[in-house]
Amino acid sequence: MSKSTNDSDGLLLAKYRRAIIFGAGEYYEEMPFVPPQAYVIAADGGYDHVMSLGIEPHALVGDMDSIQERDELDLAPHVIALPSEKDDSDMLAAVKHAWALGMREFEFYGVFGGRMDHSIANLQTAAKIATAGGVAFLHGDHVITTVIQDATMTFPAGYVAAGRPLSVFAHSSVCAHVSITGLKYCVDDVEFSNLEPMGLSNEFLPDTPAEISVDGGALLVIYPSEAPTPRVESRVPPVDSADFGQLTQKKSAYLQPNAGAKRGRHVA
Numbered sequence: 084m085s086k087s088t089n090d091s092d093g094l095l096l097a098k099y100r101r102a103i104i105f106g107a108g109e110y111y112e113e114m115p116f117v118p119p120q121a122y123v124i125a126a127d128g129g130y131d132h133v134m135s136l137g138i139e140p141h142a143l144v145g146d147m148d149s150i151q152e153r154d155e156l157d158l159a160p161h162v163i164a165l166p167s168e169k170d171d172s173d174m175l176a177a178v179k180h181a182w183a184l185g186m187r188e189f190e191f192y193g194v195f196g197g198r199m200d201h202s203i204a205n206l207q208t209a210a211k212i213a214t215a216g217g218v219a220f221l222h223g224d225h226v227i228t229t230v231i232q233d234a235t236m237t238f239p240a241g242y243v244a245a246g247r248p249l250s251v252f253a254h255s256s257v258c259a260h261v262s263i264t265g266l267k268y269c270v271d272d273v274e275f276s277n278l279e280p281m282g283l284s285n286e287f288l289p290d291t292p293a294e295i296s297v298d299g300g301a302l303l304v305i306y307p308s309e310a311p312t313p314r315v316e317s318r319v320p321p322v323d324s325a326d327f328g329q330l331t332q333k334k335s336a337y338l339q340p341n342a343g344a345k346r347g348r349h350v351a
Contacts, residue, residue, distance in 0.1 A: 107193055115190075253276055
């Protein structure tokens with residue numbers, strides 16, 4: 084089940100700067116914003132959401148086990164069908180597809196809610212992107228979550244009301260050289276551990292730019308959705324597709340013969 088697009092890979096590299104991926108999770112009444120220069124991917128059941136929103140995806144990636152509107156599958160211009168017994172989630176497979184086309188910036192919708200294991204898998208995918216020199220913004224319930232690795236994140240002043248929460252957690256076991264300025268609680272060149280949630284519930288200040296920096300590990304940052312997209316300056320050189328991991332349509336190499344029980348479904 085595969086269709087070709089009319090664009091060559093070279094034209095895609097020139098035309099699209101950011102990938103927006105739709106999963107099958109919750110959308111929290113948020114209307115996703117899709118700029119003209121975005122490459123839109125439906126990750127499996129996310130196809131139902133893009134169709135209901137009137138958004139035409141450039142690609143559909145997944146094992147097709149959570150799609151409800153199967154009669155509309157023929158409308159997808161490029162379909163990458165995956166086996167159900169696989170190692171990558173549908174979301175990670177979609178990221179690998181976009182990464183191979185040269186995209187390093189991502190927006191995820193429909194990646195939280197429902198099963199907790201899928202939410203954690205999507206956070207891991209965001210961390211993989213950060214450690215490879217890219218960045219992903221995951222839209223949740225009036226909050227956005229991202230992961231930065233050896234990078235500086237900056238929020239401009241004046242867009243978020245004073246007192247609105249922002250939390251910073253160590254995704255890596257240890258994050259070194261963490262600095263936070265322009266928020267209610269500030270630190271300078273400290274170490275964060277993923278065993279201590281010391282970055283929980285910081286707050287924006289009135290008319291004050293905020294900056295979060297780390298050199299040595301991956302930080303998970305959660306901030307209000309009304310904030311503008313922060314500037315992220317990564318000091319990690321982006322890796323190529325081979326090092327990031329290429330999309331495969333093969334069954335898992337770890338699948339046991341006559342296993343009987345089917346792998347849990349990846350909804351996003």
